[in-house]
Amino acid sequence: MTSSRSPIGTLLALSSALAFSSLAVWGKLAQQLQLPTYTLLPWRFALVALVLFGFGAARGPFTWRDRRVMVANGVLYTLATTCYFLALARISAGATGLLLYLAPAFVVLYVWLLGRRPHGVQLAAVALTALGLGLVVGLPGAGDRDVLGLGFGVLTGALYGAYLLYSERHLHFPPLAATAWLCLTSAIGFGIMGALTGTLGVPASAAAWGVIAATAVFPTLLAVPLLFMAIRRIGAARTSVLATTEPLWTVLLAFLVLGEPLRAGTLAGGALILAGALLAQRVPPGEPRSEVEVTPPAGL
Numbered sequence: 001m002t003s004s005r006s007p008i009g010t011l012l013a014l015s016s017a018l019a020f021s022s023l024a025v026w027g028k029l030a031q032q033l034q035l036p037t038y039t040l041l042p043w044r045f046a047l048v049a050l051v052l053f054g055f056g057a058a059r060g061p062f063t064w065r066d067r068r069v070m071v072a073n074g075v076l077y078t079l080a081t082t083c084y085f086l087a088l089a090r091i092s093a094g095a096t097g098l099l100l101y102l103a104p105a106f107v108v109l110y111v112w113l114l115g116r117r118p119h120g121v122q123l124a125a126v127a128l129t130a131l132g133l134g135l136v137v138g139l140p141g142a143g144d145r146d147v148l149g150l151g152f153g154v155l156t157g158a159l160y161g162a163y164l165l166y167s168e169r170h171l172h173f174p175p176l177a178a179t180a181w182l183c184l185t186s187a188i189g190f191g192i193m194g195a196l197t198g199t200l201g202v203p204a205s206a207a208a209w210g211v212i213a214a215t216a217v218f219p220t221l222l223a224v225p226l227l228f229m230a231i232r233r234i235g236a237a238r239t240s241v242l243a244t245t246e247p248l249w250t251v252l253l254a255f256l257v258l259g260e261p262l263r264a265g266t267l268a269g270g271a272l273i274l275a276g277a278l279l280a281q282r283v284p285p286g287e288p289r290s291e292v293e294v295t296p297p298a299g300l
Contacts, residue, residue, distance in 0.1 A: 009233030012226050013242035019223035021249035023300060024093035025257050026215045027085060035208045037085045038194030039201050040215065045187035047216040052180035060177055069170050070178055074185025076166055080159035081186065081300050082193070083152045090149025092260050097250030098132075098270040099153030100300070105129040105276055106161030125279035132272030135265050144266070160300070175228055183220070219300070244274050 030040050052058060062070075087096045105126045108118045118126075133154070144150065171178055194200025203209050230242070247270055254260040 006233045009230050010242065012233065013230035014245060016223050016226035016230055017243050017246040018249045019218045019226060020243075020300075021097065021219075021246045021253060023215060023219040024088060024097050024250050025253045026211055026219070027088045028093050028254070028258050030208075030211045030215075031089065033205070033208050033211060035203060035211060036194070036199035036201070037089070038190055038197055038199045039203060040212055041081065041085070041190040042187050042194055042200060043203070043212045044215040044220070045183040045190065047212070048220045049180060049183035049187050051221065052176060052183065057174075057176035058180035058184075060174065062173070062177075066173065067181065070173065070181035071185050073163065073166055073171055073178065074182040075189065076159065076163040077182055077300075078186045078189040080156055080163055082190075083156040083159055084300050087149050087152035087156055090146040091144045091153060092266075093254040093258060094247075094251040094260055094263075094266055094270075095144045095150070096153050096156075097247040097254075098266065098273055099150070100156055100160060101244070101247055101270075101273045101276075102129055102133060102154060102157030103161040103164060106158045107165050110161060110165050121279060125276040127276075128279060129273050129276030132269040132274075132276060135269030135272065144263075156300075175224070179224055244278055247274065 027037075027040075030037070084096065084100065087099065108122045108126050112118050191200060203212065227243075251260075251262065251266070251270065255262050
């Protein structure tokens, strides 16, 4: 039974957002250790898949069609995560985390292209996120002047928006089962990419294994269950609102751990992008609700 006033639920939702936000910092630390992306990601998702399948989270009366749906969901997630790390290699962790939050605006756009006209409030949300994007991209700091990196950041938002829309429309399975199949698909996909690029390997240092374990535990095994527990206590709508604090945690962690500057353009643009993400899920009184709910992303 949900209650919008549960302080424990609020704490769980904020803790989930904080755990998700650590991914960008772990990614940057992996770069400092010269740990290849296509070594980090296959091991991250393989470890999580091993745990979830090992504890029976993926069991169920699933048909082959059900499994294909979950694998397709994993493919979209893998593509979005690939672009996220390509952006992270070229621009700051803070800017990468903020650009991910363009996803709700892309969902509004996709819904429109599919023939369902969005509400006026949702169009206003797109305008806010576009303005915020202009500040983040148009006023780059010293660490964010890579056009290709910014492009990958925007593409991450576009692909993650497609992942959210696909999940809303087709993914009606137990969350941990869907997560297990997503992680298995991602582990295989990133393993193939690592083999093709010659960067797949077994880390030799304890520090590298520490980063891999951290990405498996904090933004995956810890963050996802916390998110589900928060939804059970305070509902999906309030949880998704609290999830919009994730990029703010990313910027703060990047400042505290990596020493990335708190740039005015990033902060102002990030505030507008977050405002757009929040506004995208609002429906004015008296207006019919769209078939597809627009919720902020819950991390990669």
